[in-house]
Amino acid sequence: MTATKIESEEQFNDLLNEDTFLLFKHSLTCPVSAEAHEQYEKYIAGNEQLKTAYLAVQEARPLSNHVAETFDIKHQSPQAILFKNGKPVWNESHWRITYDSLSKAISE
Numbered sequence: 001m002t003a004t005k006i007e008s009e010e011q012f013n014d015l016l017n018e019d020t021f022l023l024f025k026h027s028l029t030c031p032v033s034a035e036a037h038e039q040y041e042k043y044i045a046g047n048e049q050l051k052t053a054y055l056a057v058q059e060a061r062p063l064s065n066h067v068a069e070t071f072d073i074k075h076q077s078p079q080a081i082l083f084k085n086g087k088p089v090w091n092e093s094h095w096r097i098t099y100d101s102l103s104k105a106i107s108e
Contacts, residue, residue: 057077
């Protein structure tokens with residue numbers, strides 16, 4: 001499954017209706033974020049059944065803040081957040097976003 005770019009609270013709230021989805025918060029200017037984005041893309045390319053979306057922090061700061069405030073998860077970028085039944089069950093940031101960490105989190 002290809003990742004869907006989201007920019008609004010409405011788009012995000014629609015995803016909360018999914019049983020499981022992965023949100024990736026990405027900085028367009030950070031080299032660490034670029035590496036994490038590669039790991040994310042690699043993971044989703046081989047796991048097409050997973051519903052996933054991403055946001056570019058520079059383009060969707062209000063949405064990024066909304067997610068952080070609503071779920072009491074400190075904003076970081078890059079950041080991956082796994083939601084199950086509308087609630088975050090795992091999140092990781094920076095160099096800890098790897099193919100293996102995504103695989104482990106999603107399989108649990």
